[in-house]
Amino acid sequence: MEPSLIVSERSVEEAAVERSGAEILIEALTDLGVEFVFGYPGGAVLPIYDALFRQSGIRHILVRQEGGAVHAAEGYARSTGKPGVVLVTSGPGATNAITGIADALMDSIPIVVITGQVPTALIGTDAFQECDTVGITRHCSKHNYLVKDPAKLGAIIHEAFYLATSGRPGPVVVDLPKDVQVATAEYRKPAAISHKTYRPQVEPDSALIEAAVEMLASAERPILYTGGGIINAGPEATRSLRELAELTGAPVTSTLMGLGALPASSAQWLGMLGMHGTYEANMAMNRADLILCVGARFDDRVTGRLDAFSPTSKKIHIDIDRSSINKNVRVHLPIVADAGRALARMVELWRERQHKAPDTRDWWSRITGWRARNSLDFPPSASEIMPQHAIRRLWEATKQRSPIISTEVGQHQMWAAQHFGFDAPNKWLTSGGLGTMGYGLPAAIGAQLGHPDALVIDIAGEASILMNIQEMSTAVQYRLPVKVFILNNEYMGMVRQWQELTYSSRYSESYSQALPDFVKLAEAYGWKGLRIEKPDELDGGIAAMLAHDGPVMVDCRVAKLANCFPMIPSGAAHTEMILQANEVSGEMDDEAKALV
Amino acid sequence: MRLKAEATERHTLSILVDNEAGILARIAGLFSARGYNIESLTVADVSHDLAVSRITIVTSGSAHVMEQILAQLERLVPVHKVTDLTSLGPHVERELALVKVAGTGEHRIEAMRLADIYRARVLDATTGSFVFELTGGTEKINTFIDLMREVGLVEVARTGVVAIARGREAA
Numbered sequence: 130m131e132p133s134l135i136v137s138e139r140s141v142e143e144a145a146v147e148r149s150g151a152e153i154l155i156e157a158l159t160d161l162g163v164e165f166v167f168g169y170p171g172g173a174v175l176p177i178y179d180a181l182f183r184q185s186g187i188r189h190i191l192v193r194q195e196g197g198a199v200h201a202a203e204g205y206a207r208s209t210g211k212p213g214v215v216l217v218t219s220g221p222g223a224t225n226a227i228t229g230i231a232d233a234l235m236d237s238i239p240i241v242v243i244t245g246q247v248p249t250a251l252i253g254t255d256a257f258q259e260c261d262t263v264g265i266t267r268h269c270s271k272h273n274y275l276v277k278d279p280a281k282l283g284a285i286i287h288e289a290f291y292l293a294t295s296g297r298p299g300p301v302v303v304d305l306p307k308d309v310q311v312a313t314a315e316y317r318k319p320a321a322i323s324h325k326t327y328r329p330q331v332e333p334d335s336a337l338i339e340a341a342v343e344m345l346a347s348a349e350r351p352i353l354y355t356g357g358g359i360i361n362a363g364p365e366a367t368r369s370l371r372e373l374a375e376l377t378g379a380p381v382t383s384t385l386m387g388l389g390a391l392p393a394s395s396a397q398w399l400g401m402l403g404m405h406g407t408y409e410a411n412m413a414m415n416r417a418d419l420i421l422c423v424g425a426r427f428d429d430r431v432t433g434r435l436d437a438f439s440p441t442s443k444k445i446h447i448d449i450d451r452s453s454i455n456k457n458v459r460v461h462l463p464i465v466a467d468a469g470r471a472l473a474r475m476v477e478l479w480r481e482r483q484h485k486a487p488d489t490r491d492w493w494s495r496i497t498g499w500r501a502r503n504s505l506d507f508p509p510s511a512s513e514i515m516p517q518h519a520i521r522r523l524w525e526a527t528k529q530r531s532p533i534i535s536t537e538v539g540q541h542q543m544w545a546a547q548h549f550g551f552d553a554p555n556k557w558l559t560s561g562g563l564g565t566m567g568y569g570l571p572a573a574i575g576a577q578l579g580h581p582d583a584l585v586i587d588i589a590g591e592a593s594i595l596m597n598i599q600e601m602s603t604a605v606q607y608r609l610p611v612k613v614f615i616l617n618n619e620y621m622g623m624v625r626q627w628q629e630l631t632y633s634s635r636y637s638e639s640y641s642q643a644l645p646d647f648v649k650l651a652e653a654y655g656w657k658g659l660r661i662e663k664p665d666e667l668d669g670g671i672a673a674m675l676a677h678d679g680p681v682m683v684d685c686r687v688a689k690l691a692n693c694f695p696m697i698p699s700g701a702a703h704t705e706m707i708l709q710a711n712e713v714s715g716e717m718d719d720e721a722k723a724l725v
Numbered sequence: 726m727r728l729k730a731e732a733t734e735r736h737t738l739s740i741l742v743d744n745e746a747g748i749l750a751r752i753a754g755l756f757s758a759r760g761y762n763i764e765s766l767t768v769a770d771v772s773h774d775l776a777v778s779r780i781t782i783v784t785s786g787s788a789h790v791m792e793q794i795l796a797q798l799e800r801l802v803p804v805h806k807v808t809d810l811t812s813l814g815p816h817v818e819r820e821l822a823l824v825k826v827a828g829t830g831e832h833r834i835e836a837m838r839l840a841d842i843y844r845a846r847v848l849d850a851t852t853g854s855f856v857f858e859l860t861g862g863t864e865k866i867n868t869f870i871d872l873m874r875e876v877g878l879v880e881v882a883r884t885g886v887v888a889i890a891r892g893r894e895a896a
């Protein structure tokens with residue numbers, strides 16, 4: 130496949146020497162400033178592993194399963210803003226990486242995945258450990274390449290990084306046959322990148338920005354609905370969002386992926402919206418007269434029933450991906466641009482025109498009314514640890530240290546989103562779009578490597594953590610002091626919750642049977658293991674976890690049957706939230722059963 | 726529970742792409758992955774250096790789905806340009822069909838007479854069969870094939886639609 134990169138200028142140090150494809154790869158990664166490669170060796174990448182051995186600039190992190198490598202790269206990328214790099218062998222190495230690649234596509238995480246491939250002459254012969262990696266990853270990557278010529282490899286690697294990190298970020302796969310790793314060619318570092326077909330629109334159209342500012346200035350019931358795009362757009366985007374929120378006085382809500390862009394401690398923060406969002410966030414979306422959506426994509430977890438979604442509002446949608454606009458919800462003013470650039474321009478223009486903050490006193494008094502429902506409240510218990518309470522205590526105990534939190538998938542993930550307050554971006558690593566159990570531990574490992582001094586905690590469920598438990602060994606090898614805080618309810622709680630809501634509590638296969646003793650498991654891996662069983666042990670247990678200078682796994686036994694509320698059942702409107710467990714019905718009809 | 730379908734409209738899209746390995750799979754796969762229809766698809770190099778191909782796709786969908794199809798196609802890295810010729814307006818569409826009929830006597834004479842009216846050319850003839858070549862819009866070809874059914878249709882091969890905008894500008 131031809132690289133479409135136009136190399137505008139040769140760099141000065143013309144390197145006429147020929148190198149092997151493997152060396153070219155390492156050289157290009159070095160030129161791109163790569164610190165870590167998360168990987169696992171095998172026959173089809175041996176030349177690359179040999180080239181890695183003979184250099185010292187790039188650190189290889191040996192995971193215990195390729196799936197772990199991709200999530201670790203995602204955690205590194207999401208927490209540092211830099212692309213994550215993965216190296217795996219052909220066949221099973223590549224197929225093990227697929228889940229992570231799909232995960233990164235859904236959540237727009239910049240990663241570059243290099244997969245070994247059988248030698249070009251053997252492609253198509255069902256050779257040992259051959260699989261059609263470009264075929265398999267075609268629709269779960271942002272782009273992919275099969276490299277057949279070592280002379281093109283350098284340019285392709287640079288292009289792959291450019292694609293992964295620019296526009297709407299995402300995973301890019303480079304499949305590298307073994308003979309191409311061995312064959313030699315010249316490599317020159319490209320000086321500047323411009324692509325002949327791929328040109329993301331970064332700068333917003335000024336007429337549209339003007340229209341957006343005027344709409345916002347004259348709104349009576351505005352709301353800012355923000356998403357992961359703001360985090361991806363970097364720290365300036367977060368700053369501009371905070372400025373715009375301050376200038377307009379508008380309430381702000383965000384998707385799961387956007388938490389931390391506006392500090393949770395801000396008076397304007399309404400909490401997350403959507404299926405497990407707050408009552409005030411969802412009601413405000415429903416009653417608003419203007420929604421400014423920035424870097425979010427109106428997905429089904431956010432909108433609830435589409436025909437009842439925010440019926441009275443005008444909608445402005447800022448997104449770098451045109452295909453996200455008007456996909457699920459029709460908007461009045463689409464703006465294709467980088468979230469940060471668009472927000473900065475709006476702030477500028479707002480100031481230039483000396484707009485006053487619209488009078489939102491009435492609007493805020495309604496919001497205050499909704500807030501008073503305290504939708505995140507949960508029934509207290511003296512005998513059992515309520516999982517929500519555990520998260521609140523964990524937050525209280527760690528917030529001074531501005532921790533990086535990753536999660537697995539399930540109730541614990543939603544409780545973390547609801548009850549842990551994020552005051553800064555890049556501190557929250559969770560699998561939103563794909564909802565991948567097993568994401569949290571490797572993601573925490575990647576984040577810890579990117580932030581050696583940070584406190585990194587994976588808030589886990591007892592079922593999810595078992596999906597990539599082998600990565601405990603990776604943490605030990607690289608002396609990473611990650612903490613895993615398991616909210617152990619002995620159930621795949623989120624599955625059980627849906628079975629209660631939809632199937633009259635027929636708990637089909639959702640009980641976590643035959644669990645390991647997590648404390649002994651921790652010890653077997655060389656971690657510290659702790660168990661917290663009673664409410665009065667909670668704070669002490671958290672303190673003991675934090676006091677240990679090394680990896681710790683905490684088996685926190687929580688109320689087994691607690692459910693995550695508030696909740697908009699799938700297919701219901703924002704105004705039809707279930708606030709408490711006793712509102713839950715037994716059996717749903719077929720239409721409801723068919724919804725995701 | 727019964728599944729429902731949405732009302733759709735037929736559109737002809739013209740897509741200029743880098744002529745690289747796997748490009749057709751990328752485009753066709755996007756359609757199947759996102760549940761869009763393909764009624765026909767044609768592809769060939771159209772630049773002097775063979776670097777760019779034009780893919781013509783006839784698809785159908787609601788206005789909203791059409792908008793998504795265009796946006797999703799444009800998002801693919803090797804895609805240069807996507808044009809919805811149907812919404813653009815004046816354009817010409819053609820396809821080519823090869824139609825084999827077999828028969829004797831009245832049927833054979835009638836097949837020849839109809840071919841003449843439809844300006845089909847005879848590419849192959851035996852004492853008991855013809856292969857006709859016919860170019861035209863999809864409707865015309867459909868009608869011709871329907872007529873041939875009555876006089877001994879054996880088999881059909883069609884190219885699918887190719888299309889281009891009218892006037893002097895490139896679409």
Ligand SMILES: Cc1ncc(C[n+]2csc(CCOP(=O)(O)OP(=O)(O)O)c2C)c(N)n1
Pocket residue numbers: 537538539540541542564565566589590591592593594616618620621622623624
């Ligand atoms: C890889 C994968 N398989 C299945 C699911 C479906 N799923 C979503 S949540 C969940 C249960 C998770 O249980 P646990 O980790 O104990 O978390 P809890 O909900 O109990 O907090 C399952 C099976 C998923 N999200 N990911």
Ligand SMILES: [Mg+2]
Pocket residue numbers: 539590591592616617618619620621622
């Ligand atoms: Mg559980």
